[in-house]
Amino acid sequence: MAYIRYFVAGIIILFLHMIIVPLIAIEKVPPDLMLILIVYIALKNGQIAGSIAGFVSGLLIDFFVDFTPGISALAKTISGFVAGYFYNETKIEINTETIRFPGIVLLCSLINNLIYFSPEILAQEFGEFEILKTILARALYTTILSLIPLFTISKRMRMV
Amino acid sequence: MLKIFSQITQHLKEYLILSALVLISLLLIFSNTSHKSHLISKIAVEVAGISKSITGVIPNLYNLRAENKELRKTNIILLNELNQLREEKLENIRLRKLLGFKEKNNNFEFIPADVVGKTLINPYNYIVLNAGLDDGVEVNMPIICESGVVGKIMKVGKKYSIGMILFHKDFRTSVKIQRSRVDGILGWNGGEYLTMLNVPKTMDVEIGDVVVTSEYSTIFPPGFEIGVVTEIDNSVQGLFKLIKIKPSVDFTKLEEVFIVKYKYDFEREEIEQTMMGK
Incomplete structure (x- = not known):
């Protein structure tokens, strides 16, 4: 049942990715909403779930947003796997409902961006400023947006 | 780990x-x-x-062995080529010297020839040349090289000829000391030096003087180098000095020579004979 919920959430985020994200991009830096969901799934269910969620959602973005099959799937699979490292059955709530969550999102977003833009970086198609802007700004923007579900959904944060 | x-x-x-x-x-x-x-x-x-x-x-051992074998083969081939090139280079130097000599002495016509055989250990030493009647070689023509006089033609065949060299018991020619113009007769009495005969004890000859062919010679053109005076002995009995000359030509290394088409002056010979007859 939980996985169906995740799937539906994924489809909704995909639509947001396609329609809303370009509109809320700052200086052509869009947030990665899908990554927030992946990190959340990984922290709730572990590395395997995180990896599969990363792969499927990455594949969907590849086909419907980037039209480049593979690269988002790769970046998000690894990000989901890394996020799964923080999975702990006894600390699920601490990981997902405290300030640790945006921290993990930031780390995973950096990894995701690094992998996603690695072809351009290695092919030296970016200037130094562009690399910083693309990787850091995108990770920061995603991290900031990850605070929204934290404040709206999390019981702990609401209690705070 | x-x-x-x-x-x-x-x-x-x-x-x-x-x-x-x-x-x-x-x-x-x-x-x-x-x-x-x-x-x-x-x-x-x-x-x-x-x-x-x-x-x-990271080297592949099998490939290295095969490569090593191949390189050794190549090395042998290249060494062989190098030796050939060295030989050719030396030959080239010798021929250049000869050509230079020819240019300096362009009053004469030269017939180039290779030394195809020689003997240096007998009292009557000679060289065999690969030029003969077909090339215009005649008896008594002088043989020279870039260093100086070698000898004269003794016998001529169709394609080969035999040259009497300076180290021959019967070889005689008129020579002179280049510096003091003192005349004498060149001969060989065995050993590694030539001898200048008939030079009076009072004549000015010094060690190191260059000996050249004289105008008196009916065979050799004048001015060709024979050798250098190495020893003078005034203590010998009689009127004449004993002068030893080291030849300019190194006969042991002699490979290429020129035969000079120096025409034998029959008229002069005839007059001289007549005078002697009188």
Whole structure:
């Protein structure tokens, strides 16, 4: 049942990715909403779930947003796997409902961006400023947006 | 290291799934023709190139052995070629010297010839040349090389001729000391030096003087170098000095010579004979 919920959430985020994200991009830096969901799934269910969620959602973005099959799937699979490292059955709530969550999102977003833009970086198609802007700004923007579900959904944060 | 390994084995399922998903992602990337895929392919080629260059440093023992064998073969061939080139270079130097000599003495006509045989250990030493009647060689023609006088033609065949060299018991010619113009007769009495005969004890001759052919010779043109005075002995009995001359030509290394087409002056010979007869 939980996985169906995740799937539906994924489809909704995909639509947001396609329609809303370009509109809320700052200086052509869009947030990665899908990554927030992946990190959340990984922290709730572990590395395997995180990896599969990363792969499927990455594949969907590849086909419907980037039209480049593979690269988002790769970046998000690894990000989901890394996020799964923080999975702990006894600390699920601490990981997902405290300030640790945006921290993990930031780390995973950096990894995701690094992998996603690695072809351009290695092919030296970016200037130094562009690399910083693309990787850091995108990770920061995603991290900031990850605070929204934290404040709206999390019981702990609401209690705070 | 062990810790990492045990961690990997503990979470083998996770790693296997990750590997499978990464593999699928990579396959998708490489099966595509988009700009990004193109970039990745470009990088993949670079990476492959770098890894090849790194692995290329590690030697393959079998290949090394075969390569070594091949290199040895090449080395032998090249050494052989090098020797040939050295030979040709030396020949070239010799011929250049000869040509230079020819240019300096262009009043005469020269017939080039190779020394194809020689003897240096007998009282009657000679050289065999590969030029004969067909080349215009005649008896009594002088033989010279870039260093000086070699001898004269003794016998002529169709294609070969035999030259009497300075180290021959019967060889005689008129010579003179270049510096003091003192005349004498050149001969050989055995040993490594030539002898200048008929030079009075009062004549000005010094060690180191150059001996050249004289105008009195009916065979040799004047001014060709014979050798250098190395020893003068005034203590011998009689009126004449004993002068020893080291020849300019190194007969042991003699390979190429020129036969000078110096016409024998019959008229002069005839007059001289007549005078002597009187």
